Amino acid sequence: MTGQLKDHLRLYLVTDPQLCAQTGIVETVRRAVAGGVTMVQLRAKHATTAQRIDLAMALKAALQGTGVPLVINDDVTAAVAADADGAHIGQGDIAPDKARAMLGPDRILGLSCETPQTVRDADPAYVDYLGLGPVFGTDTKTDHAQPTGFDGLADLIALSSLPNVAIGGLKPDHIDGVLASGADGMAVVSAICGQADPKAAARAFHSFKPEHKT
Numbered sequence: 756m757t758g759q760l761k762d763h764l765r766l767y768l769v770t771d772p773q774l775c776a777q778t779g780i781v782e783t784v785r786r787a788v789a790g791g792v793t794m795v796q797l798r799a800k801h802a803t804t805a806q807r808i809d810l811a812m813a814l815k816a817a818l819q820g821t822g823v824p825l826v827i828n829d830d831v832t833a834a835v836a837a838d839a840d841g842a843h844i845g846q847g848d849i850a851p852d853k854a855r856a857m858l859g860p861d862r863i864l865g866l867s868c869e870t871p872q873t874v875r876d877a878d879p880a881y882v883d884y885l886g887l888g889p890v891f892g893t894d895t896k897t898d899h900a901q902p903t904g905f906d907g908l909a910d911l912i913a914l915s916s917l918p919n920v921a922i923g924g925l926k927p928d929h930i931d932g933v934l935a936s937g938a939d940g941m942a943v944v945s946a947i948c949g950q951a952d953p954k955a956a957a958r959a960f961h962s963f964k965p966e967h968k969t
């Protein structure tokens with residue numbers, strides 16, 4: 756599971772329905788997957804659970820047959836109702852043990868960690884991967900924590916054996932720095948959502964190939 760999950764984490768598209776509005780979230784995801792995206796998150800911060808379920812069902816249909824997992828941000832109820840592949844939660848969201856109880860043993864659970872203590876506290880009994888950041892400041896998440904930079908990211912990665920994905924202000928120019936930090940994946944929003952050509956935007960990350968990849 757861990758090796759396969761690391762492969763999925765390699766280029767992780769976190770979708771923002773507002774940012775994707777021009778192309779549409781489903782079409783953005785379709786094109787981004789054609790460009791090499793390996794995992795997708797529905798992050799609809801202003802939606803209701805019912806709206807998230809509808810969006811998740813549409814994304815699931817678009818992802819069918821691709822092998823690309825769909826994870827729902829914040830809303831474990833929506834993840835289960837839509838039969839998504841998993842959920843992503845942060846430190847201020849539902850507790851990991853409660854999320855795991857709702858998701859069951861097989862769905863993916865991701866947890867955001869911004870500090871050494873939160874990384875140490877992430878319990879592999881409940882959590883499958885860590886979202887680490889923000890690496891850089893970003894307008895996409897206005898309430899983000901202090902950026903870690905590449906050195907801070909490497910320090911967080913060293914504290915846990917859980918698979919991880921770096922997030923926050925990441926662009927193709929950062930591929931070498933993220934690789935050197937030891938991350939398993941790069942998670943991006945604005946580098947793909949809202950770009951005129953989501954497929955080309957995803958392709959620009961193709962050289963991100965962590966060590967465990969053959």
Ligand SMILES: Cc1ncc(COP(=O)(O)OP(=O)(O)O)c(N)n1
Binds near residue numbers: 767769865887
């Ligand atoms: C892959 C990934 N990493 C981190 C986050 C941030 O989650 P959270 O801290 O709960 O903040 P919101 O995204 O809910 O605003 C994420 N969504 N995905």
Ligand SMILES: Cc1nc(C(=O)O)sc1CCOP(=O)(O)O
Binds near residue numbers: 888
């Ligand atoms: C959703 C999210 N989580 C973050 C964290 O630090 O946990 S930063 C972030 C937004 C990332 O967007 P962009 O790729 O446009 O910078």
Ligand SMILES: [Mg+2]
Binds near residue numbers: 829844848
């Ligand atoms: Mg959250």
